[in-house]
Amino acid sequence: MTPAGDVVSEHPFVVAHRGASIDRPEHTLAAYDLALQEGADGVECDVRLTSDGHLVCVHDRRVDRTSSGAGVVSEMTLSQLQRLDYGGWHRNGQTGSPEGAGIGDTGLLTLDALVALVLDWHRPVKIFIETKHPVRYGSMVEREVLALLHRFGLAAPASASRSRAVVMSFSAAAVWRIRRAAPLLPTVLLGSGARYLGGGAATTVGATAIGPSIDTLREHPELVDQAAARGRALYCWTVDRNEDVDFCRDIGVAWIATNQPARTKARLRAG
Secondary structure, eight states: OOTTSOOOOSSOEEEEETTTTTTSOTTSHHHHHHHHHTTOSEEEEEEEEOTTSOEEEOOSSBSTTTSSSOSBGGGSOHHHHHTSOSSTTSTTOOTTSTTTTTOOOOSOOBHHHHHHHHHHSSSOOEEEEEEOSSOTTTTHHHHHHHHHHHHTTOSSOSSGGGOSEEEEESOHHHHHHHHHHOTTSOEEEEOSOHHHHHTTHHHHHTOSEEEOBHHHHHHOTHHHHHHHHTTOEEEEBOOOSHHHHHHHHHHTOSEEEESOHHHHHHHHHHO
């Protein structure tokens, strides 16, 4: 069993990074619905707090890149954010074009709506929630994530192996806050430095997994064995190239985050 509670399989589990974000606009219901249809084992999202305290799935500090508007997420209300479209920028997001026709909902996605979608799916799927830091509201992000998971009955699983939710962050303090408040909830300490991830930081904060980038893992494949020796799994981001998928499979990565879950799963099955 891995620290995430999954029987080690012949290939890594596939996590849809911001949904099926190659084919649909990232962090939209359309992207996650497609990822689930394509058989993703898990879905990943980034969360931020609005000025009126709602958790929304937006990666950047500002909405300029991925919406029809402009502004800082933490300075806008949920209502203001909901007036924007989050699909028009994407190559398949132009609903007026044949390519984008019928792709689904590209409005603002709240964390509540994403968790409900995942839990209502006809097979078990894990949701990997990344809290962004540094942010205006600091530790409030983790408190609100835990409150939401409590509402859905996910914050206190019978064991880590049965958990449907995993919380991640590049901030060690954020991971520690989650572990202290919900000790059975799996956590991933993200990072781009091998010394940081392979050192004592994950032990200090009680992370159940570490999460290097594919570039870091390419340079330091020993991170997989180092994590396993400490009873941790390894989550790698963002794995899109065929050669990187093969590499992660061959060295024993547990979870790979990818923008194209269907293609990645097909590659793993073929391998």
